[in-house]
Amino acid sequence: MMLKLAQIGRRFGETWILKDLNLQVGEGECVALLGPSGCGKSTALRLIAGLDQPDQGEVFIAGESQSRIPAHRRRIGMVFQSYALFPHLSVRRNLTLGLQIRGATALDQQQRVNQILEVVRLSDQAERRPAQLSGGQRQRVALARALLRDPLVYLLDEPMSNLDAQLRDDLRPDLRRLILGGPQPVVYVTHDQQEAMALADRIAVLRDGRIEQIGTPQQLYNTPQTSFVAQFIGRPTMNLLKPDSTEVVGIRPEHLQFDSAGLPCRLLNREWHGASQHLLLDSSRGQLRMVCAGDTPIGESSAISWDPKLEHRFDASSGQRLNRD
Template identity: 70%
Template structure:
């Protein structure tokens, strides 16, 4: 199974929302589309699903061109941010409706719905309506409905953005087990880089409708191609030092260390992160973030250094990485 987007573009009036989008998602691969609001990631998902039409380029599923093919004939399952459950139907009826519309026999409907209810551990909730469920339970129902479609491609549009942080972490293993380990290509849209790095095989970082960089989570973190990617990937955010030579040097907070011979700094703030703390340091080069598990106090005079091999160098004008 495969999904291919070739030179796909979409515009509204004179404004291009997406331009020259090239993507290849293989069998069993999860590709995350990551970027700030308005970068075009949800538009890309709608184009793949057939809910919108590209102005240029082609979309192929298993080699077959999908341009002009209606959504119900694309065998694409989409999980929405808003769950999109029918409020007047119980969970069992929500799951059964799509099968009935597609003409699945009554016996097959009962068998498949009973099976997915067991897999998703929804047995005690099957006769309840969506308003009687928590956000996490409703998300499991939305995933169950997508699984019942037996699709060629899964599309997930920020499926966990309505959940609190703890519940998102609890659902990640379940999502990976049920959807992300199957044979279908998966496109996962999110603005949460931690979520993308935890779930995706590869990540495409979008900015203003174009791909800034595409690669594995490790590749994007260790060798960001542009200043934008360097700042977008990684928390806490990368430190940036502006040099008079026209270079910007980036250093990850975890690569700074206390050093008696290093750059003089003053501690101006800190944030506890559980096992350690993030220090906010003021120095001649500006403000630095540093991860530390030692004991320091506000007002302390400190010195920090780093290895030159941990530096990321970018051109000040274009923001592109220097080799």
């Protein structure tokens, strides 16, 4: 079972929102579409689901073109940012409604919903309405509804963006347990690179409707192919320095070190993050971000250096990687 996008394009007027998008998602694989707002990631999801039609290219699911298959027949499980639950219906009714529309018997509806409520640990909330649930519980109802469709592909559109940081951390194990790692391909749309790196097998970074780079989280972090990817992947972001007009040099904040013989710096800001602290330093080469141990004493003035072997080099004009890895 595989999802394939072949030369997919979508435009509005003369502007291409997506252009020549090629992507394959294998059986049991999760690919995250990551990028800033307006890069085309949600448009790609709508094209896969059949909620919008491409101006070029085709979508294939399990080897079958979806061009002539309407959205309601595509056997796709979608989980939305807004949960898309009926507020006036109970949790149970929200789940049985889709089964009823698809012609399931009353007994089958009851059995399958009871099973899925146990799976998502919401059996004791079955008669409550969405407004009586927490954000994490509402998202688990949305996951349960997607599971009930017995889909060939899962599409998740910013499913945790409405949750606070703690709830997102709590829900990730549920996502892994319920959807990730099963036989279905999963496409996960997010603007949160930490979420993408935590959940996805591969990440496709989109920029202006095209894939800038695709690879494992480790590949994108360790060998970004463009300066755009270098700054988009990693928190704090990579430091980019311009020694001359031809190239840009990148160095990760965790690769900076204090060195009395190094580049003089002045402390502008300091934030504690548990076992580490994030520093913003001012130097003759511009502002630099640094990560160091939480117990490191920091003065108002210091000096830093880094191993040149850890530098990432990019063409100043095209942004393409210059390192030979």
